[in-house]
Amino acid sequence: MLNYQRYRGFPIFRYPKRSWTEREIEKAPIWCSVDLRDGNQALVEPMSVEEKLEFFQLLVRLGFREIEVGFPAASQIEYDYLRNLIERKQIPEDVTVQVLVQCREELLDRTFESLVGLDKAIVHIYNSTSVLQRDVVFDKSREEIKEIALRGVEMVKRHEKDFSGKVRLEYSPESFTGTEMDYALEICNAVIEAWDVRPGREIIINLPSTVEMHSPNVYADQIEFMSRNLKRRDSVILSIHPHNDRGEGVAAAELALLAGAQRVEGTLFGNGERTGNVDILTLAYNMFSQGIDPKLNLENIREIQEVYERCTKMSIPPRHPYAGKLVFTAFSGSHQDAINKGLRAMRERKGTIWEVPYLPIDPADIGREYEPVVRINSQSGKGGVAFILEDRFGYRLPKGMQREFADYIQKISEEQGEVSPEQIFEVFRIEYLESREPIEFRNVRSTDIENADGSYTTFADVTYRNAGRLHEFSGSGNGPIAAVLSGLNKELSMQGKVLDYSEHALNAGSDSKAVSYIHLLDEESGRSSYGVGVSSNITRSSIRALFAAVNRLFYPEEAEESGRRRVKEAEEKKA
Structure with a gap:
C-alpha cells in the first residue's frame, strides 16, 4: 500500500478577492523561449554550439522575440555560443536575447563580457526564496535572502553603466510557489524599488512554479495577489515560468494568464528539468483553437518536430497534443462516424468556421493534411471504413452498404490488427468494383x-x-x-x-x-x-x-x- 502518510500538502494560499474566475483569455502573452537554457540543461546530451544555433534560428522563424540563450557564465560552451550568435550577427534587430545569472559578482562580470556588441539584452537574476530552501539549503533568514536579491540588483546596475546597450532586468524569486506570499511580495517590491522602475525603465518580475506544488487554481490566486500588489505595476511586466511536476503546467499557465500574467517562459514540447516546463506549443495551439492569434508562426508542426527531435535527441510521444502521431486519429467506430458526418456537413454547408466532432482544429492548418485522420482496427465500425473510402477515394457508400462492407474489414482487422486505407480499397475493388463473373x-x-x-x-x-x-x-x-x-x-x-x-x-x-x-x-x-x-x-x-x-x-x-x-x-x- 502506498505510504501516503509520509506526505503533507503545502499550505494553500487563499485569496478571496480573486477575479480571474470571471475572465477569459483574449490575446497572446509575450512569449519567451527558454529551450536553449532550461531545456538544454535537462538533456542527457546537451546541444552542441551548431545545434543550438540551428535551434535558435528555428525559434526566430517561429516568431519568438525574447529568447533565453543560456547561462554564459556557467561554461565555456555557453559563453562561446552567445559570442558566436553576436559575432556572426545571427540575432535579428527585433529579437532580444536573455541571459541567466546568479547574484554573484564574478558571474555577472563574465555575463556582461559575453554581451559585448549587443544593443539590448535581458539580464535575468534569481535566488531561491522558498521556506524549504531557506531552511535546508541556505540556512538563512528572510532578511538575508532578500539581501542576496538586492545585492544582485546593485551589481547589475554597476555593470549597466559600462554596457553600451540597454539592459532590462528580470528578477525571479525561485521556488516562488513554496514561498510565503507576503514575503514574495516584499522581496519583489524591494527589487522594483532598487532598480528604480518607471516608464521607459520597466522590469520583468518572473514568478516561477519551480516545483508545481498545488492545483492550478492556487497558482492563479498567487499570481493575482502579486499582480494587484506589486509596486509601480504599470512598469512591471509580470511573467510566469510554470513547471509540470503535477502534469498541470499548461492549465496553470492558462489560469495565471487570467490572473494577470503578461508573459510566459516555456519550451517547445515542454522540455525541461524533471517533468519539464510548460509547453508553449500546446498553449499557443490552444489559443489558436479558440480563434485567438497566438502571435507565433506554427503552420508547420512537422518542421518544428523534426528540428526539435534532431537537436535534442528527444522524441515526441504519440499522444502529445497537436504534434503526436496519433492525436488526429480515431480508432473508435462512433468517433469515426461522427468525424465523417462532421466533415461532410462542413463541405455541404460550405462552412467557414471549423466545427467537426472530436477534431478541435483542422489538422491541415498545422501541416498535418497528408495524414489519414481515421485509422481502422478491430475497434472501428462502419463509420470509419466509410470515411476512408470517401475521404481518400471518393466513394460515398449508402448506410446499408457501410454495414455490409465493414464486416469484410472487421474480419481482416481481427486477424492482422490495423488495416491501411490502401488495403481497404483493395478489398472494395475485389468485392464490388471488379465483381464481373460469371456475368459481365x-x-x-x-x-x-x-x-x-x-x-x-x-x-x-x-x-x-x-x-x-x-x-x-x-x-x-x-x-x-x-x-x-x-x-x-x-x-x-x-x-x-x-x-x-x-x-x-x-x-x-x-x-x-x-x-x-x-x-x-x-x-x-x-x-x-x-x-x-x-x-x-x-x-x-x-x-x-x-x-x-x-x-x-x-x-x-x-x-x-x-x-x-x-x-x-x-x-x-x-x-
Missing part, C-alpha cells in the same frame, strides 16, 4: 416509348458475357434499371428486386465519372447484397452496379474470385 455487362441499347397516360416505358436490349460467352436479352420497365432487371430475371430464372439505388459523381470536372450503388434483394431466399458500378455514363454505371449485385448475391464465390483475379492483373499491368 457489355452493352445496352435503350428506347423510351410514351404511353397513353403520359408515362414512359423503357425497352432495353442488353449484350453480356456469361462464363466468357456473349449473350443477349431484352427487357422493359419504367426506366433503364427496371428494364434490364426484368430481362435478367427472365434470362437467369431469378427473382431479383431493387431495394435501393443511389449515385454521385466520383470526381469534379467535365470528365468526371459517375458511381452507382444498387441494393438487390433475392425475393425467393430473402437475402440481399449491394453492387457498385463506375462509368462516365450514368446509365452504364447503374447497369454495371446491377450486374455486380447479381454476381455477389447469386454467385458470390465466382464474383470474389473474379475480383481477385482482375485486381491482380491490373497490378501486374502497372508493374
Whole structure:
C-alpha cells in the first residue's frame, strides 16, 4: 500500500478577492523561449554550439522575440555560443536575447563580457526564496535572502553603466510557489524599488512554479495577489515560468494568464528539468483553437518536430497534443462516424468556421493534411471504413452498404490488427468494383416509348458475357434499371428486386465519372447484397452496379474470385 502518510500538502494560499474566475483569455502573452537554457540543461546530451544555433534560428522563424540563450557564465560552451550568435550577427534587430545569472559578482562580470556588441539584452537574476530552501539549503533568514536579491540588483546596475546597450532586468524569486506570499511580495517590491522602475525603465518580475506544488487554481490566486500588489505595476511586466511536476503546467499557465500574467517562459514540447516546463506549443495551439492569434508562426508542426527531435535527441510521444502521431486519429467506430458526418456537413454547408466532432482544429492548418485522420482496427465500425473510402477515394457508400462492407474489414482487422486505407480499397475493388463473373455487362441499347397516360416505358436490349460467352436479352420497365432487371430475371430464372439505388459523381470536372450503388434483394431466399458500378455514363454505371449485385448475391464465390483475379492483373499491368 502506498505510504501516503509520509506526505503533507503545502499550505494553500487563499485569496478571496480573486477575479480571474470571471475572465477569459483574449490575446497572446509575450512569449519567451527558454529551450536553449532550461531545456538544454535537462538533456542527457546537451546541444552542441551548431545545434543550438540551428535551434535558435528555428525559434526566430517561429516568431519568438525574447529568447533565453543560456547561462554564459556557467561554461565555456555557453559563453562561446552567445559570442558566436553576436559575432556572426545571427540575432535579428527585433529579437532580444536573455541571459541567466546568479547574484554573484564574478558571474555577472563574465555575463556582461559575453554581451559585448549587443544593443539590448535581458539580464535575468534569481535566488531561491522558498521556506524549504531557506531552511535546508541556505540556512538563512528572510532578511538575508532578500539581501542576496538586492545585492544582485546593485551589481547589475554597476555593470549597466559600462554596457553600451540597454539592459532590462528580470528578477525571479525561485521556488516562488513554496514561498510565503507576503514575503514574495516584499522581496519583489524591494527589487522594483532598487532598480528604480518607471516608464521607459520597466522590469520583468518572473514568478516561477519551480516545483508545481498545488492545483492550478492556487497558482492563479498567487499570481493575482502579486499582480494587484506589486509596486509601480504599470512598469512591471509580470511573467510566469510554470513547471509540470503535477502534469498541470499548461492549465496553470492558462489560469495565471487570467490572473494577470503578461508573459510566459516555456519550451517547445515542454522540455525541461524533471517533468519539464510548460509547453508553449500546446498553449499557443490552444489559443489558436479558440480563434485567438497566438502571435507565433506554427503552420508547420512537422518542421518544428523534426528540428526539435534532431537537436535534442528527444522524441515526441504519440499522444502529445497537436504534434503526436496519433492525436488526429480515431480508432473508435462512433468517433469515426461522427468525424465523417462532421466533415461532410462542413463541405455541404460550405462552412467557414471549423466545427467537426472530436477534431478541435483542422489538422491541415498545422501541416498535418497528408495524414489519414481515421485509422481502422478491430475497434472501428462502419463509420470509419466509410470515411476512408470517401475521404481518400471518393466513394460515398449508402448506410446499408457501410454495414455490409465493414464486416469484410472487421474480419481482416481481427486477424492482422490495423488495416491501411490502401488495403481497404483493395478489398472494395475485389468485392464490388471488379465483381464481373460469371456475368459481365457489355452493352445496352435503350428506347423510351410514351404511353397513353403520359408515362414512359423503357425497352432495353442488353449484350453480356456469361462464363466468357456473349449473350443477349431484352427487357422493359419504367426506366433503364427496371428494364434490364426484368430481362435478367427472365434470362437467369431469378427473382431479383431493387431495394435501393443511389449515385454521385466520383470526381469534379467535365470528365468526371459517375458511381452507382444498387441494393438487390433475392425475393425467393430473402437475402440481399449491394453492387457498385463506375462509368462516365450514368446509365452504364447503374447497369454495371446491377450486374455486380447479381454476381455477389447469386454467385458470390465466382464474383470474389473474379475480383481477385482482375485486381491482380491490373497490378501486374502497372508493374
